[in-house]
Amino acid sequence: MQSGPMKKRVAEQGLTHLYNTDTATGRSRRFSARKSNGVLNWFVINYIGGLQQNNTRARPLxxxxxxxxxxxxxxxxDRTNNYAESYHGAxxxxxxxxxxxxxxxxxKLREQQKMVxxxxxxxxxxxxxPPKAKKFRDADRGFCQSFSGT
Structure with missing residues (x-):
């Protein structure tokens, strides 16, 4: 078992025996993570899909x-939030x-609305x-090349 806060939480919840067995290790770790990290649980449910009892993932929200x-x-x-970030910066x-x-x-908001x-x-x-600035086009090209392996 890992040391530190995780070990302490598992011991406090009386799950040490479950954690140490091979068949229950994954389940007890998921249980412990669910109890100790609400943000992670929220993310999994909404964006990945929570684990169901049959070890398949539910459809995420x-x-x-x-x-x-x-x-x-x-x-x-273009990626989804680039324009929003650009507008916010301006x-x-x-x-x-x-x-x-x-x-x-x-x-200022009225001026911005008129410009929009x-x-x-x-x-x-x-x-x-207007076209993207050259530095952003170059950055996008480099980013795509890193994924394509060229």
């Missing part, structure tokens, strides 16, 4: 097709202070969005 960007990355298409840079007053915050509206009108009219 959020399917990998919804949240995984692996295939999009390999295809060279919004942060538009403020003079880290914690602006509420009215200056609202004014103008950009949307350009896209609706058929104009193409």
């Amino acid at each position: 959020f399917q990998p097709e919804q949240w995984s960007v692996h295939q999009r990355t390999l295809n060279g298409t 919004l942060q840079l538009s403020f003079v202070h880290t914690h602006p007053k509420i009215y200056s915050f609202l004014d 509206d103008v950009n949307m009108e350009h896209f609706i009219a058929g104009n193409t969005p």
